[in-house]
Amino acid sequence: MQRDDGFVYCYGNLYSLLLYWGLTTIRVRSPGRGGAVSNRWTVCYAQFARFFMITCFMAIVMTKLRDPEMSAVMFGHLSPLVKAILTWECLSCSITYIEYCLSLDLQRARHLKLIAKMQEFDQSLLRVFPHVKWNYQRARLKYWYGTMIIGFCFLAFSISLIFDTTRCTCGIPSTVLMAFTYSLLTSSVGLLGFVHIGIMDFLRVRLRLVQQLLHQLYQAVETPEVHERIAYLFDMSKRCSFLLAELNGVFGFAAAAGMFYDFTIMTCFVYVICQKLLAREPWDLEYACMLLHVAIHTYKVVITSTYGYLLQREKRNCMHWLSQYSRYFSGQDVARRQTEDYQHWRMHNRQAAILGSTTLLNTSTIYVVYNGMANYVIILVQLLFQQQQIKDRQLTSSKDVDIIGPMGHITHMD
Numbered sequence: 001m002q003r004d005d006g007f008v009y010c011y012g013n014l015y016s017l018l019l020y021w022g023l024t025t026i027r028v029r030s031p032g033r034g035g036a037v038s039n040r041w042t043v044c045y046a047q048f049a050r051f052f053m054i055t056c057f058m059a060i061v062m063t064k065l066r067d068p069e070m071s072a073v074m075f076g077h078l079s080p081l082v083k084a085i086l087t088w089e090c091l092s093c094s095i096t097y098i099e100y101c102l103s104l105d106l107q108r109a110r111h112l113k114l115i116a117k118m119q120e121f122d123q124s125l126l127r128v129f130p131h132v133k134w135n136y137q138r139a140r141l142k143y144w145y146g147t148m149i150i151g152f153c154f155l156a157f158s159i160s161l162i163f164d165t166t167r168c169t170c171g172i173p174s175t176v177l178m179a180f181t182y183s184l185l186t187s188s189v190g191l192l193g194f195v196h197i198g199i200m201d202f203l204r205v206r207l208r209l210v211q212q213l214l215h216q217l218y219q220a221v222e223t224p225e226v227h228e229r230i231a232y233l234f235d236m237s238k239r240c241s242f243l244l245a246e247l248n249g250v251f252g253f254a255a256a257a258g259m260f261y262d263f264t265i266m267t268c269f270v271y272v273i274c275q276k277l278l279a280r281e282p283w284d285l286e287y288a289c290m291l292l293h294v295a296i297h298t299y300k301v302v303i304t305s306t307y308g309y310l311l312q313r314e315k316r317n318c319m320h321w322l323s324q325y326s327r328y329f330s331g332q333d334v335a336r337r338q339t340e341d342y343q344h345w346r347m348h349n350r351q352a353a354i355l356g357s358t359t360l361l362n363t364s365t366i367y368v369v370y371n372g373m374a375n376y377v378i379i380l381v382q383l384l385f386q387q388q389q390i391k392d393r394q395l396t397s398s399k400d401v402d403i404i405g406p407m408g409h410i411t412h413m414d
Contacts, residue, residue, distance in 0.1 A: 007119045010139040021188040022049030036115040057181035085268040096261045103253045114246040143198040158183040161289035196251045207314040214321045218328040244351045256356035262297045271380045308353035308361030
């Protein structure tokens with residue numbers, strides 16, 4: 001593998017999946033092969049993939065609902081609330097998928113610029129620091145093989161949930177197609193989130209490298225070459241801040257939509273699981289698949305928030321090290337001027353990983369999501385208890401009153 005193919009080596013396969021599933025119209029290639037492109041062929045294919053998945057999924061669901069036999073088998077054993085939850089899941093995954101596609105299409109030019117800058121980043125750094133050795137294999141192991149393992153598990157859970165819900169006693173071809181399209185829709189929603197995590201980790205590693213290089217240069221013998229390299233590291237940190245701003249612009253809305261989808265699905269599925277426990281019903285495959293779904297969404301929320309926090313921490317530490325330049329070279333005017341200019345730039349550039357346009361992505365996001373989920377689940381469980389009490393009162397009142405026979409005419413005495 002060539003060094004200038006590091007980004008493609010680590011994230012190229014994930015971007016290929018994004019293209020195959022219609023989320024983006026961008027094909028990522030190494031700089032020697034033209035770099036990332038978006039042409040009419042990729043646009044046509046992405047539109048076809050989107051139309052196929054959304055249309056087929058909705059058409060199969062409507063077909064099963066309109067058929068009396070399949071509808072009875074699919075929904076006859078479910079409570080009204082579980083029916084509403086599954087209906088919301090079908091709508092929310094489709095809506096979130098469409099939001100992702102529209103958001104990435106609107107940011108296509110910015111997305112291409114972001115990929116080109118990241119592909120060029122490592123190569124330009126190696127020209128100044130040729131002794132740096134990139135551990136691309138570790139990143140590939142984490143973001144390609146790791147994502148494939150998680151994705152395979154998620155596909156298995158999704159397909160099992162659909163087959164168990166539909167009971168698969170009639171309309172097997174339609175069930176297979178529905179399970180296939182549903183799994184693609186839900187897994188593509190999660191895939192974009194892992195690409196977002198991967199790029200945040202890309203910036204985090206580069207900011208940590210700046211700190212390590214600064215630590216070495218601050219201990220080195222003072223020469224003009226040392227100051228030139230430190231000046232380059234100042235520029236490198238600014239480029240990381242610029243890439244972070246571009247990352248927020250490209251993935252900010254999609255990340256917020258994905259986090260909201262995770263929140264709603266976990267809330268609904270956790271309530272269904274709580275309802276199962278409170279009713280003391282036996283566990284079956286349907287509820288086991290829901291629990292596994294919740295576990296995967298929990299992992300995604302925790303990892304996304306954690307990497308947002310780690311990126312911000314490395315950025316803060318990097319800025320601290322750069323601010324110490326004049327302290328280590330106190331006798332140099334160039335160090336003092338460089339530090340003052342950087343402090344002024346830092347006051348006007350406070351980029352951090354965000355959701356949407358304003359919400360910071362850090363560990364507090366985990367608390368916000370799960371605190372909100374717990375509150376909603378508690379409210380739904382209270383409503384469940386109230387409904388159960390009303391039913392119990394109706395049964396009790398009907399048992400307390402016995403009709404012996406027909407009542408006679410009512411008479412009045414003077």
